[in-house]
Amino acid sequence: MDIQGLPGRLLADLGPAIASGEIPEGAVLRGEELEERFGVSRTVVREAVRILESMRMVESRRRVGITVQPKSDWDVFDPLVIRWRLAGADRPAQLRSLGSLRVAVEPAAAALAATHATDDDCRALSALAVELTVTARAADLETFLQHDIAFHATVLKASGNEMFAHLGDTVGAVLTGRTEYHLMPHQPESYAIRLHREVAEAICAGDPERAERAMRTIVTGALDELDKQLA
Amino acid sequence: MDIQGLPGRLLADLGPAIASGEIPEGAVLRGEELEERFGVSRTVVREAVRILESMRMVESRRRVGITVQPKSDWDVFDPLVIRWRLAGADRPAQLRSLGSLRVAVEPAAAALAATHATDDDCRALSALAVELTVTARAADLETFLQHDIAFHATVLKASGNEMFAHLGDTVGAVLTGRTEYHLMPHQPESYAIRLHREVAEAICAGDPERAERAMRTIVTGALDELDKQLA
C-alpha cells in the first residue's frame, strides 16, 4: 500500500471502487455513512477524503456530502489513480492513454539520454540489454519483464529530466499490466530485443537521432500490438 | 486557491515554503509546532500534512515527526507541486523540465489531433489562430497570452488522449510563467504565429505529419529561447 494507517485502508477501498466506476460519477457519500461502513472515526474518514479530493476524484461540500467527480476532472497523472485504473475496468483505456504517452515521451527521453547519460547509466543500460537477450532466449518471462522495466526506467532517468524520470514507475506498471493482459505471450520477439540493444548502444555512443529512432520503433510497436489486442 | 478551508491555507503556506527550499530537505516539523504557528487545531494540521504526504513531499513517522523528503521523491506531475515550483526559486529548473515535456508531448498531440479533432475543435482552433494574429499585431500581450494558452490547450484536448488533455493547464502555467519571466517581450514574432496557423490548418485538414512538424517547430523554438534566457 502507499499511504499507511487506517486512512490508507479506506483509500485502498474507495479509490479502486471509484476508479472502476463501481461508485459512479455523481454519486454522493456521507461522511457518517463511511464511518459506519468501515468502522472508523471521523478523523480517518476526513483524511482519506481529503486525499481523494486532492486528486480531484471527489468534492466535499457542506450540506451536500462527498460527490464523486467526473473522470475528466481526475488528476490522471497521479500514480495512485493510474494504478487504480489499471487494476479495474478502465484498464484498456488506461493502457491506450499510457501507450500514447510513451510514444511521445520515451523517444525524446532516449535522445536526451544520448547527451546526458552518465557512465554508470551507460554501464547499466548495456548490462540490461545483455540480460534481456539472455532471459528472452531462456523464455524466463518474469525476470525478462523486470529487466525490461529497469531498462526503460534507466533510459528515462538518464535523460536528466526529472519529469521523465518520474514516469519510470508508470511505464513499469504499463509493462506489467501488458504482459498480464495477453497472458504471457510467446517468447519475446528477437526484433524488439535487438532494438533495445540498439538504444543502449546509441545512447552510450552519444547518438541522439539513432537512440530516438530505435526507441520510437519500440514504443510504436508496443502501441500497435496493444491496439491489435484490444481491437 | 485549490483546496479550501483551513487546511488549504496551511498548504498554501507550507507547500511553497518547501518547494522553494525555504524549508530544506531533511528538515523535521512537529505537528504541535505547526498547530501553534498557524493557530489551528490538530485536525487541520493532520489533513494538510496528509495531502503533502500524498504528494510525497513529506513523510510522517511516529516518534520522529514530519520530515521533508528529497525533491527527487516529489510527485512532480502534481499540479500544485508544479505551481509551487514555478512560483519559487525552482522556477528556471521547472521551466526547463516542462519545456522538454512540451517538446515531447505537444507534437504528438498535434498529430493525434489531426485524426481525432471534432468539428468544434477545428472551429475553435481556427478562430484562436486568427485571434492570435490580430492581438499580436495590436501588441495586446495580455489577451495574446490568453489565446495562446487556449490554443495549446485545445490542441491537447483535441488529441483525444485524456492524459495529454490534462497537460493543458500545465502548459498554460508555463506560458504565463515564461512571459512573466522575460518581462513582456517585444511584439510576438510573426514567424511563431504563422506556425500556429499552420498547426490549425493541418489539424483541420487531417494532416498529422504537417501538424506535428509545425508544432515541433513551435515548442523547440520556445525551448531554445528559454535556454537563451537562462544561459
Add this chain to the structure above:
DNA sequence: TCTCCCCAAAGGTATGACCTATTCAAGGGG
C-alpha cells in the same frame, strides 16, 4: 564498553461538542 530494556516523545485514532455554510421549504407579500 556493550547489550538490553524501559520510558518518554510524537504521531495515530476516537469522541463529543459546537460552528457554519447551504439547501430546501414554508410562509408572506406582490
Add this chain to the structure above:
DNA sequence: CCCCTTGAATAGGTCATACCTTTGGGGAGA
C-alpha cells in the same frame, strides 16, 4: 399564481481532549 424572504434542518468544518501505539534513545546492569 408567482416570487421573494426567512427560517430551520442537515452535513461538513473545526476544536479540544483523551487515550493508544510505535519507536528512538538513554540509562541500568553485566
